[in-house]
Amino acid sequence: MSRNMDGDIQNIKKWIVFYPIYINSKKTIAEGRRINVSKACENPTYAEIYDCCSHLKLPCAIESEKSYPRDFMQRGRVRVQLKREDGSLYNPAISSRKQLMLHVAELVPRHPGRTKKQEPASASTAGPSKSGKGGKKKR
Template structure:
């Protein structure tokens, strides 16, 4: 059952190594190279989005990879959340 108060973030959504057709949802200039679940979770905590991790889930178009996913509170639009998370990750890496 779909939860209207939560949203799913797959690492592929913000991965600069992925193309739009492979699942990237934000512009490449804002994307992160090989984002980790831990990084996404830490950024979501900083944004106050109450993240929960599902390590053993696989992004459906790349089911063989087993990337995991992070589920966060829906406090803003999904694209806005993705951009803020990727900016926080890029900031913490530099």
């Protein structure tokens, strides 16, 4: 089920867990966001986070069957390894979980799949807000 860069899954349980909700600007701190809203990105997916971690040259693996404990509808997470067995860092720019979140949140909006989706998404966000207001008037 999980996919990883190197193909080996020996100590994957020791790797850090990265849920998309950690860097989602649409969520509150209470709902699970872990970085500042101004630095967070809008609705990241676990696939985008995986691609960003791969881009940062970090060993990572997708666990698509796992869900976030506070919101079981949020499916998927990424396991990331920051340090080698000897304790040296894979990427010297990223030494902590928090730095990883900030780097990934910066990269996700520039993700190739996201730049294509951006135009239709902005048109569709205007539509539901109007229908949402109409729904409140009917009640």
